[in-house]
Amino acid sequence: MEIWVDSADIGEVKRVHELGIVDGATTNPSLFAKQKSKDFKGVVKQIADIVNGPVSAEVVATDFEGMVRQAEIVSKIHKNVVVKIPCIPDGLKAVKYCSDNGIKTNYTLTFSANQILLAAKAGATYTNVFIGRLDDAGHSGMEVVREAMQILNNYKFETKLIAASTRHPLHIKEAALLGCHVATVPPALIEKLIKHPLTDAGLKQFLADWEKCGCKIE
Numbered sequence: 001m002e003i004w005v006d007s008a009d010i011g012e013v014k015r016v017h018e019l020g021i022v023d024g025a026t027t028n029p030s031l032f033a034k035q036k037s038k039d040f041k042g043v044v045k046q047i048a049d050i051v052n053g054p055v056s057a058e059v060v061a062t063d064f065e066g067m068v069r070q071a072e073i074v075s076k077i078h079k080n081v082v083v084k085i086p087c088i089p090d091g092l093k094a095v096k097y098c099s100d101n102g103i104k105t106n107y108t109l110t111f112s113a114n115q116i117l118l119a120a121k122a123g124a125t126y127t128n129v130f131i132g133r134l135d136d137a138g139h140s141g142m143e144v145v146r147e148a149m150q151i152l153n154n155y156k157f158e159t160k161l162i163a164a165s166t167r168h169p170l171h172i173k174e175a176a177l178l179g180c181h182v183a184t185v186p187p188a189l190i191e192k193l194i195k196h197p198l199t200d201a202g203l204k205q206f207l208a209d210w211e212k213c214g215c216k217i218e
């Protein structure tokens with residue numbers, strides 16, 4: 001499973017990429033709103049240069065012509081840019097246009113298995129299940145992931161599924177168990193995946209015992 005960092009904060013992206021297990025990144029307008037920089041293209045390019053993998057950057061037009069115009073602009077920022085297009089009717093048309101014209105897309109704000117089916121039929125490169133937001137609304141986000149993966153596998157669609165809106169380690173584990181192609185993960189959660197209390201206790205004991213043994217490595 002690919003792990004992408006879900007952030008538009010260049011410092012955060014750089015920090016977690018240095019762990020060596022980050023394969024790409026996703027951004028969205030709300031993540032940009034948290035940044036001081038107003039240089040959308042510059043931030044996207046810097047993130048793409050850091051992660052050296054797919055970087056999703058979102059259009060903000062909501063009409064077909066505007067989405068396509070912005071997709072053409074965004075896709076030219078960097079060779080690894082994947083254009084995020086929201087799951088609305090004009091967005092579906094725009095994804096189909098982009099698919100037919102060699103622009104990689106991430107059909108986003110997707111919450112149902114039927115939306116995933118349409119994303120795949122339109123030729124989206126990636127699409128998502130926003131797990132945390134579904135859970136927050138009283139639904140089972142992971143159940144939608146299971147349904148989506150079954151649909152993609154049933155028809156051997158090439159569209160890849162992103163576990164998005166991830167909130168805690170269980171989301172990542174269960175997405176991996178279900179065969180999700182990607183999980184996009186907030187930086188703090190990526191770092192949380194590494195930790196376990198038994199690891200910390202075990203290391204503390206190892207080091208205490210090593211002190212007692214008087215052995216040397218160097």
Ligand code: G3P
Nearest residue numbers: 006026027028133164165
């Ligand atoms: O960026 C896509 C998605 O992961 C954002 O989800 O719920 O954390 O805003 P959320």
